[in-house]
Amino acid sequence: MTKTTILRNTLLTSLLAAVLAAPTAHAHGTTAYTDEAELSYTNADWMARVDNDTRLSMLSIPGTHDTMSYGYESDEFYDYVVTQSLDLTTQLEAGVRVLDIRAQLDYDNGGDQEIQINHGVMDVNSTFEEVMVTVNDFLAKHSGETVLIRFKNECSDCDDYESEYLTEAYEATGVYPNHPGVADVANRIAFKDKFEHHLDPSGLDLGGRVWRPSTPCQGDENPTLGELRGKVVIMDSYQLETELIPGFGDNLGSDYACMQYDDSNGTLNIQDEYEVDGPLGIQEKWDQIRDHLETTDSGSHNGIYINYLSANDFGSVPPYRVSSGHSNWGWDANNLGTWVTFCNHSEVEAAYPDFSVSYSWPDCLVILEGTNVLTMDYIENGNLDRVGIVMSDFPGAGLLEAIINTNSLAEETLTWTPVSGALTQVAVGDGEVWGVNDENKVYRHNGAGWTNVPGYLTQVSVGAGQVWGVNANNQIYYRDFGDTGWTSVSGILKQVSIGPDGDVWGVNPAGQVYQRVGDGWVNVSGTLAQVSVGPQGEVWGLNSSGQVYRYNGDNTWALQPGSLAQISVAPDGEVWGVDAQNQIYRYNDTTPRTRTLMSGVLNHVSIGDDGQVWGINPNDEIFRATDGS
Numbered sequence: 001m002t003k004t005t006i007l008r009n010t011l012l013t014s015l016l017a018a019v020l021a022a023p024t025a026h027a028h029g030t031t032a033y034t035d036e037a038e039l040s041y042t043n044a045d046w047m048a049r050v051d052n053d054t055r056l057s058m059l060s061i062p063g064t065h066d067t068m069s070y071g072y073e074s075d076e077f078y079d080y081v082v083t084q085s086l087d088l089t090t091q092l093e094a095g096v097r098v099l100d101i102r103a104q105l106d107y108d109n110g111g112d113q114e115i116q117i118n119h120g121v122m123d124v125n126s127t128f129e130e131v132m133v134t135v136n137d138f139l140a141k142h143s144g145e146t147v148l149i150r151f152k153n154e155c156s157d158c159d160d161y162e163s164e165y166l167t168e169a170y171e172a173t174g175v176y177p178n179h180p181g182v183a184d185v186a187n188r189i190a191f192k193d194k195f196e197h198h199l200d201p202s203g204l205d206l207g208g209r210v211w212r213p214s215t216p217c218q219g220d221e222n223p224t225l226g227e228l229r230g231k232v233v234i235m236d237s238y239q240l241e242t243e244l245i246p247g248f249g250d251n252l253g254s255d256y257a258c259m260q261y262d263d264s265n266g267t268l269n270i271q272d273e274y275e276v277d278g279p280l281g282i283q284e285k286w287d288q289i290r291d292h293l294e295t296t297d298s299g300s301h302n303g304i305y306i307n308y309l310s311a312n313d314f315g316s317v318p319p320y321r322v323s324s325g326h327s328n329w330g331w332d333a334n335n336l337g338t339w340v341t342f343c344n345h346s347e348v349e350a351a352y353p354d355f356s357v358s359y360s361w362p363d364c365l366v367i368l369e370g371t372n373v374l375t376m377d378y379i380e381n382g383n384l385d386r387v388g389i390v391m392s393d394f395p396g397a398g399l400l401e402a403i404i405n406t407n408s409l410a411e412e413t414l415t416w417t418p419v420s421g422a423l424t425q426v427a428v429g430d431g432e433v434w435g436v437n438d439e440n441k442v443y444r445h446n447g448a449g450w451t452n453v454p455g456y457l458t459q460v461s462v463g464a465g466q467v468w469g470v471n472a473n474n475q476i477y478y479r480d481f482g483d484t485g486w487t488s489v490s491g492i493l494k495q496v497s498i499g500p501d502g503d504v505w506g507v508n509p510a511g512q513v514y515q516r517v518g519d520g521w522v523n524v525s526g527t528l529a530q531v532s533v534g535p536q537g538e539v540w541g542l543n544s545s546g547q548v549y550r551y552n553g554d555n556t557w558a559l560q561p562g563s564l565a566q567i568s569v570a571p572d573g574e575v576w577g578v579d580a581q582n583q584i585y586r587y588n589d590t591t592p593r594t595r596t597l598m599s600g601v602l603n604h605v606s607i608g609d610d611g612q613v614w615g616i617n618p619n620d621e622i623f624r625a626t627d628g629s
Contacts, residue, residue, distance in 0.1 A: 031398030041397035043095035048144030052226030060406035063098025071125035079318035146228035305388030325370035428608030429462035464502035499533030500571035534569035
């Protein structure tokens, strides 16, 4: 069959118009693909919901191909160099956990070597140091996660290196001077030195952030997620091997890299066909992806499988088109149509079973579909238990979530029972339930309903036989359960919390933290937006960015995983919270602390005695939880 695509030369304008006018070339918005710089989806702590004993090989993990390519700014080759629209921080926050980093040594930085990030020979305006700093910052905030990096020296045959490495290369290889492989080796050794500088604590001060395999580059490591939490895993080395000097490099391995150098021993199974034959070649690429998904699902539980959804045909089919199937960059653009001339309709349908085919004698119009979309749909409908590492261009929220949800994610099911009334905040403790509404009126639950308590407060806290609160002017009050009125307390706070032992803490409008000592307040280091007090000095807090901290007891705070909008510590020390998306989490008593997603949607939660959990949803409706297991 003769195939003519609507992208070819002078036919572009006229044929594209014809295809887009066809009934089957409809607008095709999809959550599997995004061309935008922001994503209204976060899943920053999904690994924290996976059991510690899960082996790396059994995880389903989203990754990005040429992760840093979004930094490329030139118009030349832009459609083919750029494979991502989201920056690295946004990718990580959205759940991406495998990075594809292609790099080379750069000597144009005032004589100081650095490792720059490339896509092929194109500089994408980033450095390996910037990548590691971003990943380090992310893991500091989300210690239940791990980030894997597939690392490749994109310029192993460059000869622009410091002369000292030639001497080292001669000594290391033992070959004669001017051997054609020595310059190659010198570049590789120079790259290795700079690479390890960025991983060494004396370089970037990563403080042990990078996981070290017990047998570097042997390919037989399959650690548990519990071993990897909070760490970076370098999956590939910087390629010390060279074809010009067979066997060289075995004695120059790194303590850091690699978990796997290549797939020669069969423990790493990769599908990475990165070229398609014109637009219709996307079907063959999808066939390879689908087959690899099935192989992964049924394959060895100790094998690590990597499936690349990315591909292109330079000059004809850019990466975004393979991912989306669209006629242009837009996430909701029309799907691209391709004509097959003088076709046999049934043969074309059989050749492209995953595309839409319409017949207009004597030609067929094939409406393409993108690999991201096909993969998302297949995972969601395929009953797969494992999809391995899935590397994609321009992943959208739907694709990321489909991959992540293939894992066995802990979510504890609760039954939320509605409670009459409407509140903006509720406090549970010492057998009492109090709350305030949107008019700042105070209420106490009497077991059957709510009783209005005289006074106006914006927030209350219950514990040790007392109720503490603050009003709209940041004035502080308390009362014993049996009192008939409020007692004024000196000081200014915007939020206050009392624990089961009578320990009272608060935060003032400037974010300064205070602890009640005797009849006064003592400033505690740190700046927070909210605190919650549990037993025996168990104090947790949130800053204005939603970062979670636990008080160390020595005037310092330790950053905890996750991001929350509100937090509550129970009398027994159990910690619950809700995030900005109204998801509910319970912190597990592990080291490092991890989180379990709880069922339900709330923007405020309070946990009291004997597992009492009360909450309020965004509509100010009140709920009480009971164990539904």
